[in-house]
Amino acid sequence: MDNDACLFCRFITSKEKEKQKLYEDNLVYIMLDDFPISRGHSLIILKEHAPELGSVSSGVARHIGRMTSLVSRGLKECLKPENIYSASLNEEVKHLHVHLVPRYSNNKIGFDHFSSPRGKLINYEDVSILSRYFGLGAKG
Numbered sequence: 001m002d003n004d005a006c007l008f009c010r011f012i013t014s015k016e017k018e019k020q021k022l023y024e025d026n027l028v029y030i031m032l033d034d035f036p037i038s039r040g041h042s043l044i045i046l047k048e049h050a051p052e053l054g055s056v057s058s059g060v061a062r063h064i065g066r067m068t069s070l071v072s073r074g075l076k077e078c079l080k081p082e083n084i085y086s087a088s089l090n091e092e093v094k095h096l097h098v099h100l101v102p103r104y105s106n107n108k109i110g111f112d113h114f115s116s117p118r119g120k121l122i123n124y125e126d127v128s129i130l131s132r133y134f135g136l137g138a139k140g
């Protein structure tokens with residue numbers, strides 16, 4: 001696929017997405033999902049255009065695993081969900097990304113949720129709380 005036509009390749013350089021960015025390093029871009037399934041629904045997007053986990057080096061895969069764990073911990077500490085649902089689905093956008101969906105006691109999450117229409121809702125207060133958490137985490 002032409003990278004210019006890829007939604008996530010555009011996100012990681014977009015000025016507009018900057019407002020919902022939680023963390024960024026040389027390999028990944030982490031932001032709140034535009035259409036959250038639940039409060040704090042985050043995306044870990046690999047900066048390199050690769051279709052799925054099986055097509056990246058083991059070093060990159062390890063970094064994604066590490067970030068998945070770190071962001072899960074941050075979401076748990078900041079938003080107090082019961083647990084975090086994580087999934088790497090590459091159906092609609094064929095660019096490696098991991099969804100982290102906090103699961104609160106009253107919400108059940110299934111694969112159907114990813115394809116159902118969801119309302120657009122960016123919680124900028126959560127962006128501020130979480131980006132501060134990850135900013136501090138990166139320094140310490």
Ligand SMILES: [Zn+2]
Nearest residue numbers: 006009049095
């Ligand atoms: Zn891409």
